[in-house]
Structure formats: C-alpha cells, structure tokens
Amino acid sequence: MITSVHVLVGLPILGAMIGLFLGSKPKGMRGWFLFITTVELFLLLRFPPHIMNALTAPLLLLIALSACVLVLGYPQRGSASELFNLLFFSGLGFGYLLSPDQGGLIYLVGILALIIVIQLRTGRFSDPHAPWLFGLYGLSILCLITSPFLEDTYRQIALFVVYITLLPLFPFHGAYLSLLRNFHGILPAFLSLFLPILGFFGLAQIYSELPEALNPILLVCALLGLMVGALRSFKQNSLSQLLSQVALVFWSILWWYILGPEAKLPPAVIFLCASSLTLSGLFLSWLGLKSRYGDLTLEQFGGLASAMPRFGILFSLLIASAMGLPFFGVFSGFIEMAFSHSNNFSVGLVIILLAWFLVSWTLPVLMQKILFGPVKTDWIHRDFGRGEIISLSLIIIVLILIGIAPYRLFGLTQVPNLFTPIMDVALWQK
Amino acid sequence: MLPLLAGLAIFLMRTRLGEGVSKIGLISQSFVFILSLLSLYAVSVGPPIHISLFPHMFADSMLLRFGLYIDRLTAIMMVLIAGVSVVIHVFSARYLQQDPGYVRFFSLLSFITSVLFYMVASPNLLMLFIFWQLLGWILYLLLAHNQSHLPSCRAAFKSLIVFRFGDLVFLGGVILAYMLYGTLEFPALFERAAAYQISFSLLPGGGLAFDGVTAVALLIFVGAMSKSAQFPLHIWLPDTMFGPTPVSALMHAGIVNSGGFLLNRLAPLYGLSPTSLNFIFLVGALTTFIGASIMLTQNDVKKMLGYSTIAQMGYMIMECGLGAFALAIFHFIAHGLFKASLFLSAGSVIHSTRNEPKIPRPSKTVRILSTPESPKTFSFLTWVSGLTLTLILPLLLLFAAHDVFHIPLSDQAHGAIIFLFFGWVTSSQAIISLYRMNAVASWKVVGAMSAALVLIIFTYLFAGELFSLYLYPAPGEAAHYFKVAALPTGLFDFFVILASIAIVSVWIFLYADARGKHILMPPWVDRFKIRLYVLFINGLYVNTLYRHSAKKIIAFIQILDKKVLARLP
Numbered sequence: 001m002i003t004s005v006h007v008l009v010g011l012p013i014l015g016a017m018i019g020l021f022l023g024s025k026p027k028g029m030r031g032w033f034l035f036i037t038t039v040e041l042f043l044l045l046r047f048p049p050h051i052m053n054a055l056t057a058p059l060l061l062l063i064a065l066s067a068c069v070l071v072l073g074y075p076q077r078g079s080a081s082e083l084f085n086l087l088f089f090s091g092l093g094f095g096y097l098l099s100p101d102q103g104g105l106i107y108l109v110g111i112l113a114l115i116i117v118i119q120l121r122t123g124r125f126s127d128p129h130a131p132w133l134f135g136l137y138g139l140s141i142l143c144l145i146t147s148p149f150l151e152d153t154y155r156q157i158a159l160f161v162v163y164i165t166l167l168p169l170f171p172f173h174g175a176y177l178s179l180l181r182n183f184h185g186i187l188p189a190f191l192s193l194f195l196p197i198l199g200f201f202g203l204a205q206i207y208s209e210l211p212e213a214l215n216p217i218l219l220v221c222a223l224l225g226l227m228v229g230a231l232r233s234f235k236q237n238s239l240s241q242l243l244s245q246v247a248l249v250f251w252s253i254l255w256w257y258i259l260g261p262e263a264k265l266p267p268a269v270i271f272l273c274a275s276s277l278t279l280s281g282l283f284l285s286w287l288g289l290k291s292r293y294g295d296l297t298l299e300q301f302g303g304l305a306s307a308m309p310r311f312g313i314l315f316s317l318l319i320a321s322a323m324g325l326p327f328f329g330v331f332s333g334f335i336e337m338a339f340s341h342s343n344n345f346s347v348g349l350v351i352i353l354l355a356w357f358l359v360s361w362t363l364p365v366l367m368q369k370i371l372f373g374p375v376k377t378d379w380i381h382r383d384f385g386r387g388e389i390i391s392l393s394l395i396i397i398v399l400i401l402i403g404i405a406p407y408r409l410f411g412l413t414q415v416p417n418l419f420t421p422i423m424d425v426a427l428w429q430k
Numbered sequence: 431m432l433p434l435l436a437g438l439a440i441f442l443m444r445t446r447l448g449e450g451v452s453k454i455g456l457i458s459q460s461f462v463f464i465l466s467l468l469s470l471y472a473v474s475v476g477p478p479i480h481i482s483l484f485p486h487m488f489a490d491s492m493l494l495r496f497g498l499y500i501d502r503l504t505a506i507m508m509v510l511i512a513g514v515s516v517v518i519h520v521f522s523a524r525y526l527q528q529d530p531g532y533v534r535f536f537s538l539l540s541f542i543t544s545v546l547f548y549m550v551a552s553p554n555l556l557m558l559f560i561f562w563q564l565l566g567w568i569l570y571l572l573l574a575h576n577q578s579h580l581p582s583c584r585a586a587f588k589s590l591i592v593f594r595f596g597d598l599v600f601l602g603g604v605i606l607a608y609m610l611y612g613t614l615e616f617p618a619l620f621e622r623a624a625a626y627q628i629s630f631s632l633l634p635g636g637g638l639a640f641d642g643v644t645a646v647a648l649l650i651f652v653g654a655m656s657k658s659a660q661f662p663l664h665i666w667l668p669d670t671m672f673g674p675t676p677v678s679a680l681m682h683a684g685i686v687n688s689g690g691f692l693l694n695r696l697a698p699l700y701g702l703s704p705t706s707l708n709f710i711f712l713v714g715a716l717t718t719f720i721g722a723s724i725m726l727t728q729n730d731v732k733k734m735l736g737y738s739t740i741a742q743m744g745y746m747i748m749e750c751g752l753g754a755f756a757l758a759i760f761h762f763i764a765h766g767l768f769k770a771s772l773f774l775s776a777g778s779v780i781h782s783t784r785n786e787p788k789i790p791r792p793s794k795t796v797r798i799l800s801t802p803e804s805p806k807t808f809s810f811l812t813w814v815s816g817l818t819l820t821l822i823l824p825l826l827l828l829f830a831a832h833d834v835f836h837i838p839l840s841d842q843a844h845g846a847i848i849f850l851f852f853g854w855v856t857s858s859q860a861i862i863s864l865y866r867m868n869a870v871a872s873w874k875v876v877g878a879m880s881a882a883l884v885l886i887i888f889t890y891l892f893a894g895e896l897f898s899l900y901l902y903p904a905p906g907e908a909a910h911y912f913k914v915a916a917l918p919t920g921l922f923d924f925f926v927i928l929a930s931i932a933i934v935s936v937w938i939f940l941y942a943d944a945r946g947k948h949i950l951m952p953p954w955v956d957r958f959k960i961r962l963y964v965l966f967i968n969g970l971y972v973n974t975l976y977r978h979s980a981k982k983i984i985a986f987i988q989i990l991d992k993k994v995l996a997r998l999p
Contacts, residue, residue, distance in 0.1 A: 305577045326560040353598045360594040372583040
C-alpha cells in the first residue's frame with residue numbers, strides 16, 4: 001500500500017529520473033524540476049502531522065524549501081545532472097528522515113555513495129583534500145553497513161562516526177569542506193545545508209546513549225574546529241573556500257552547544273536551520289557570480305554594488321545574517337543557545353565570541369571586495385534575474401521569520417519565558 | 431514605527447518618486463518630532479509609559495519581548511534624535527541632489543532614526559543590544575555611501591570592526607547578566623543586582639573569579655567605549671570624515687552619544703560598582719586628554735573636528751565616571767547641537783569661500799595672531815583679571831567655604847563639587863582662549879571673561895542640578911551615584927592640583943610670551959616638546975600600533991596555517 005511517506009520519498013526520485021529525459025530542453029527541464037520541488041513542498045505542508053515530530057518537521061521543510069529555492073535561483077540552464085542530483089539527494093534525505101529505526105540508514109548509504117560517485121565524476125583527484133572525502137565518506141558507509149551487526153555500544157560509536165562526518169566536527173570536517181570547495185554548480189549550496197541536517201537528526205537519535213566521558217574531548221574538538229575555521233577564513237582568497245571555513249565555525253558553535261550541559265533542542269534547531277540556510281544563500285550568490293564572471297579570486301572582483309544593485313542588496317543582507325546580526329535567525333539561534341546554556345559564561349563562550357569576531361572581520365572584507373570600489377567598466381555586467389532575486393529574497397524572508405518568531409514557525413510551542421531558564425523540550429538531556 | 435515604515439516606503443517607491451522620496455522621510459520625521467515633544471510632556475507630568483508591542487505575535491518567542499519604555503531619559507533622547515533627524519532631512523534633501531545614492535541615503539536615514547528610537551526606548555537589555563548592533567551596521571552602510579571611493583569604504587570598515595568588537599564584548603555582558611540575575615528587564619535586573627552580591631568564575635572549580643556586577647558593568651562599558659570613541663577604541667572616528675556631511679552631523683550629534691545614553695540607562699547598575707565607575711572615569715579622562723592633545727597638533731581641519739569630538743566624548747564619559755550621569759546628558763545635548771550646526775554649515779562656508787573672487791580680508795584677531803612681527807601687546811589688567819578669575823577666585827571660594835564657613839565638601843555637597851570642578855575647568859579654558867584672542871587692555875575683555883566664568887559656572891550648576899532632579903527624581907538617587915563614584919582619597923585633590931598647575935603654567939607662559947621673555951629651560955625640555963609634538967601629531971601611533979599588531983597577527987596566522995593548519999583538511 002502506498003503511504004504518504006512513499007509519496008514524499010518517491011516523488012523527487014521519480015521526478016529526477018523523468019527530468020533526465022528533458023535534458024535536451026533546458027527551459028522545460030528547469031520548469032519540471034521546479035514543479036516537482038514545489039509539489040513536494042506543498043505536500044509536506046499538507047502532510048499528516050502525526051508522522052512528523054518537533055524535530056523532523058522543520059528539517060523536512062527546510063530541505064524541501066531549499067531544494068525549491070535553489071532550483072528557482074539556479075542561474076545556469078542545461079546542466080541536467082546537477083538538478084537531477086539535487087532532487088535525488090532530497091528524495092533520499094526524506095527517506096532517511098521519515099524512516100523509523102534502522103530502516104533509514106540505507107538511504108544514508110545511498111546519499112554518501114552518490115557523493116563519492118559525483119566526486120569520481122568531477123575527476124578532481126589532484127585536489128589535496130579529495131582523499132579526505134573518499135576516506136571519511138567511505139568510512140561512514142562502512143560504519144553504516146556494519147552497524148546492524150554490531151553490539152549496541154559499538155553500533156552507537158559507529159553511527160556517531162557517521163554523524164560527526166555529516167555534521168562536521170574537527171578533525172572529521174575534511175570531507176564536508178572538500179565537497180563544498182570541489183563540487184560544481186548548485187550542489188555546494190544544497191549540500192552545505194543538507195548534510196548537517198542529516199547529521200544533526202542522526203545525532204539526536206543516539207546522543208543520549210553515548211558515554212558521557214566523550215564530552216570533554218568532543219568539546220575540545222569543537223573549540224579547536226572553531227578556531228581553525230575562524231583563523232583559516234582569514235587567509236582564503238576564494239569565496240567558496242572562505243565560506244567552507246565559515247561553515248566549520250557555524251557547526252563548531254552548534255557542537256559546543258550540543259555538548260554543553262542541559263542542551264535543549266529548539267535553540268539548536270533554530271541555529272542549525274538559520275546557519276545552513278544562510279550558507280546555502282551565500283553559495284547560491286556565489287554561483288550567480290561564477291556563472292557571470294567565472295571562478296575568480298576575491299581580489300579580482302569590485303564595484304558590483306553599483307553595477308549589480310539588486311545583487312548588492314541581497315548579498316549584503318546575507319552577509320549580515322552570517323555575521324549574526326539581528327533580526328536574522330543565526331543571531332536568534334545563537335542568542336537562544338547562549339541564554340539556555342546553564343553555565344553560559346565560560347572560557348568556551350569567550351573563545352566563541354573571539355571566533356565570531358574573526359568571522360565578523362572576514363565576512364565584511366569579503367563583502368567589501370565584491371561590492372565596493374570602482375566599477376570595472378571593461379566587464380559586462382548583468383544584474384540578478386527574476387528567479388535569482390525571488391530565491392534569495394525567499395531565503396532572506398525565511399531567515400527573518402526564523403529570527404523573529406522562531407518557536408511559532410517551527411511549531412515548538414512549549415516555550416518558556418525568556419527569563420525562566422528551564423525548558424520543556426529537551427532531547428539532549430541525559 | 432513611523433521612521434521604519436518611511437524607510438520601507440522610500441525603498442519600495444524609489445523608482446516612482448525618485449528624489450521626491452526625501453519628502454516621505456521629512457514628513458514622517460516631523461510628525462515623530464511632534465510626538466516626541468508630546469511624550470516629553472506626558473512623562474514630565476506623569477509616570478513613565480510602558481507599551482508592549484506585538485504581544486501575541488511574539489508570545490512564543492523566547493528571544494523577543496518587544497516593548498517601549500518611555501521615561502524622562504527616553505523622552506529627552508527622542509526629542510534630540512527626532513530634532514536632529516528633521517534638520518538633517520531638510521539639509522540633505524538639497525545637499526545630496528543628483529547623488530546616485532540619494533534614495534538609499536534617505537532610506538538608511540529613516541532606518542537609523544528608527545533604530546535609535548527603539549534603542550532608547552528599549553525596556554530590556556536584550557532589545558537595547560539588538561538595536562545597538564543594528565545601529566553599527568546601518569552607520570557602516572551610511573559611511574560607505576560613496577561605494578566606489580575606496581578610502582570611504584576603508585574608513586567604514588574600520589568603524590564596523592571596532593563596533594563589532596564592542597558589540598561582542600557587550601554581548602558577553604548581556605549573557606553574564608542573564609546568567610547571574612536571570613532577567614534582562616531593567617527594573618528587575620537592577621533590583622536583583624542590588625539584592626544579591628554574586629561572583630562568578632570563568633574556569634570550573636572556582637578559578638578566575640570576578641565580582642558579578644563589576645564584570646557585567648565593565649563588559650557593557652566596552653560596548654559604550656566602541657560607539658563613543660573612547661581610547662583605545664577611538665581610532666574609527668577621525669577617519670570617517672569621507673562620509674557625506676549629513677552623516678557626519680548625525681554621527682557627531684547623535685550616534686557617538688549612545689555610550690552616554692547607555693551608561694545613564696544602566697546608572698542603577700553602575701551605581702553598585704565603584705570599581706567600574708572609577709575605571710570609566712579613568713578611560714574618560716585619558717580620552718579627553720589624548721583627544722584634545724591630538725586635536726591641537728592636527729593640520730587637517732576635519733581630523734581636528736574628529737579629535738575634538740573624541741575629547742568631548744571623553745569628557746562626557748568622565749562625567750559619568752564621577753557619578754554625574756545627568757550632567758553627561760546635558761553635555762551631549764549641548765555638544766550634539768553645536769557639532770551638528772558646525773558640520774551642516776561647513777559646506778556653505780566652503781562654498782562661499784570658493785565663490786569669493788579674492789582672498790577675504792582676515793579678521794582683526796587673525797591678523798594679530800598671524801603677524802609674528804607685530805609687537806605683542808600685554809595688559810596687566812587683563813592678565814591679572816584672567817589669573818584671578820581662573821585660579822585665585824575659585825581657590826578663595828573653596829577656602830572660604832571649607833575652612834571659614836565649614837561647609838562640608840562630602841556627602842550631600844559631593845554633586846555640587848563635581849559640577850563646580852567641571853565648570854571651573856571649562857571656564858578656565860574659555861577665559862584663556864578669550865585672553866589669547868584679545869589680549870588688549872580693556873574693561874570689555876575683563877567683562878567678557880567675568881561673564882564667561884559666571885555663565886559657565888552657573889550653567890553647570892543649574893543644568894547639572896536641573897537635569898539631576900529631572901532624570902533622577904527619586905530622593906537621594908543622584909547623590910548616591912556621586913557618593914559611589916567618589917575617587918579614592920587624595921586622587922580628586924591630585925586632579926585639582928594638576929589643573930591648578932596647568933592654569934598657572936599657562937598664565938606664566940602667556941606673560942613671558944607677551945613680555946618677549948624666554949623661560950629658561952634645560953635643553954632636553956625642547957627636545958621632549960618636539961618629540962611630544964611628533965607623538966601627538968601622529969595620534970600617539972595608536973593606528974600604527976593596531977596596524978602593526980594586525981600585520982603580526984596575520985603573519986602568525988599565515989605561519990600557523992602553512993606549518994600546521996594547511997596539513998589539516
């Protein structure tokens with residue numbers, strides 16, 4: 001019997017396969033993918049509420065929304081494989097998030113295998129970071145395949161290895177960063193959001209069963225990752241590399257919170273959704289620039305605020321979001337995490353604030369290099385088109401919505417007063 | 431809401447209205463100004479106004495508790511902001527005509543006005559912090575108005591970095607306040623901070639312990655330091671002169687004052703921590719001295735103005751550090767109006783100078799000062815009057831009050847002493863300037879000097895008392911702040927002696943100069959003076975120090991990256 005879960009999982013996969021046949025008609029193909037992702041989003045909104053819980057609902061919605069928005073904002077026409085992969089990934093992701101117990105792990109194997117295949121197809125073996133991708137995702141597949149046959153404790157550890165690869169934790173972040181740098185087209189924008197969501201979801205299932213003795217070590221790893229990301233972002237000359245380091249900073253902050261005492265679910269979900277959506281938006285903007293000017297270094301850009309005013313406004317808003325300015329979700333998520341931490345003022349927080357300051361330095365530098373300065377008159381400038389503007393605007397609107405009404409938006413209604421620090425929804429509590 | 435809506439309307443109707451968008455801003459600001467005046471009247475005769483905004487919309491939100499808390503401090507700030515905003519709108523409508531960023535400027539101007547309003551009317555620390563951050567971001571966009579001009583963009587970036595540093599330390603203070611007291615609503619926060627003496631430690635096991643109130647107060651003060659350009663976070667202000675004139679006016683008249691507002695808003699918290707008030711005084715005094723000294727050596731008029739503002743802000747912060755919170759409000763209102771008019775009239779002065787067919791005839795004063803060959807005049811009458819008014823009379827009054835009439839200089843009179851101290855220093859400065867400009871034997875000059883002394887002293891006493899009574903009407907509240915801020919025994923005397931020595935030295939120097947005599951000094955003094963001059967003309971090399979440190983840090987990061995981090999994924 002076909003259930004609504006089957007429809008949600010099958011629709012994008014089937015849609016992706018049909019879309020392949022439309023490869024010769026770029027406009028029709030894009031329209032088809034857009035139609036599928038919109039239907040998927042609509043179906044999710046109409047999904048029977050008993051199947052989704054407080055955690056899966058926002059994550060599923062975010063994946064569906066980002067797939068829809070990225071197809072809409074996709075600047076290149078004609079690359080069927082990227083859109084195919086995007087839909088295929090989202091179908092597998094729905095399968096993982098909606099499958100009970102161990103059944104979902106097979107979807108995860110599929111996702112990781114597809115990533116390895118894509119990396120093989122890009123042929124960037126000379127890239128020094130490629131071995132990390134093959135190594136860590138290969139190891140993850142191995143862990144996933146063997147986990148059903150292991151004893152409980154080992155099974156949890158095997159799955160934990162998979163999840164710290166998906167939601168990057170230092171020193172397991174190499175694979176994630178590598179794919180953000182090396183993958184073509186729309187995929188970095190999608191995977192930057194998609195993989196951490198999967199990792200976070202998996203982690204929520206097993207975290208309470210992990211030995212508590214691991215926490216201090218993992219906390220040190222998170223803080224190290226934070227500093228590595230913040231420091232390395234200083235040196236990057238390419239937007240994708242800089243954004244990948246900023247991503248590491250975001251996920252390290254999330255890990256710091258998760259590993260802290262009495263971590264709660266809602267602030268972590270808000271931060272996860274807002275950070276991933278911001279990254280996705282920034283990668284999409286970068287894709288827009290890359291499709292117009294090629295893969296240039298930051299130094300080669302300049303003056304786009306005057307030449308591409310619509311892009312300038314949207315890009316600066318996304319940078320503001322990444323810098324953690326109000327009223328975007330990143331700010332709200334971080335503030336709620338900081339306030340709901342029982343021992344919120346500690347050396348860890350001081351390091352986080354320091355790293356945040358470093359990121360607040362590099363992101364405006366990035367913005368200034370791209371937007372400000374004299375206009376390059378020898379370049380042919382073409383401002384963002386309707387699709388790109390609508391998709392980036394949607395991302396910004398959702399980020400603001402997450403920022404100003406996070407609990408209502410996510411259906412996390414059991415929310416206490418800001419000034420009473422005890423919260424009811426607490427998946428992480430041991 | 432009106433300025434916010436105006437900002438949105440300007441942005442949305444930019445293509446339809448073109449440069450007509452300025453009217454939207456102007457009409458809304460004028461209306462807001464009238465409303466601010468009405469609010470000022472309402473809170474002057476009645477209790478503070480507390481409005482909860484969108485209670486249903488944000489009922490579930492842990493983060494946002496939007497509201498407006500309009501007390502007398504807020505109302506005064508609102509009138510000042512709205513007034514300055516109206517003037518700047520009127521000025522900018524023509525000043526920026528045909529500027530490619532005309533619409534963006536007016537949209538941002540409305541947004542920044544709105545942010546300032548919400549900031550001053552915040553009922554809790556979190557909301558205040560949110561708008562505090564937004565203020566820095568919008569100011570950055572306004573400073574980078576001319577986006578193709580790289581020096582403007584660099585200066586804007588420097589401002590943003592300093593603001594972000596201050597913001598993040600401020601955020602640390604907000605988080606710590608919540609951790610210690612469990613609330614961020616102002617009345618409850620002050621109440622709990624007064625009721626509980628809490629300390630906290632950074633490390634597990636009680637390592638690195640600090641007093642709670644002092645730590646919160648100092649962390650938040652770093653935020654105030656960044657916005658109010660206090661040493662050593664003052665570096666952003668002198669470089670921002672590339673921005674449009676209305677932005678300079680807005681910044682110098684309003685935004686740099688936000689530090690003073692913050693300290694006033696949190697006065698009950700600072701009133702619990704003598705250490706933090708003493709630190710604030712020290713930072714303010716250092717900023718005043720450094721700002722004023724650097725200003726005197728600058729040869730660029732705009733930089734002079736920048737450093738002048740830094741010195742004034744230091745003065746304002748110093749007043750807060752002495753417990754004279756209300757006096758700081760009076761000070762920044764006066765300074766704000768003065769600086770705004772200065773900036774806004776600067777353009778027309780330059781314009782008229784450019785239109786002048788020949789070099790204008792210099793004024794009498796300029797002629798006297800600029801002719802080194804002209805014989806120096808000396809008037810015994812004026813010189814003695816100046817010395818008497820600036821030094822002998824105040825000291826005699828102090829002696830008579832304290833030793834003859836036995837009026838106590840502590841407890842209740844503490845505030846009056848502080849006001850008199852500031853009045854004395856300010857009037858001495860004014861009298862010395864008057865003397866230098868017109869050192870002729872004239873009863874008129876003596877009269878002007880006496881009038882300056884009386885006017886300044888009475889303004890300080892009157893305004894200080896009036897503002898204290900108006901802003902802190904609770905019995906004994908203002909006096910309590912003065913008492914808490916009392917400097918350690920002997921330190922205040924040291925400042926009085928230091929100021930007296932400075933005044934005596936100036937009069938001796940003026941006397942010798944007018945008589946054509948030279949004061950014999952050891953050769954190292956001249957060398958020291960030259961070195962000092964070079965030091966100050968280069969802004970104490972603070973910028974260089976920052977640049978050098980940043981280069982070193984980046985070099986260290988690069989080495990770290992090459993040797994260690996590059997081997998990581």
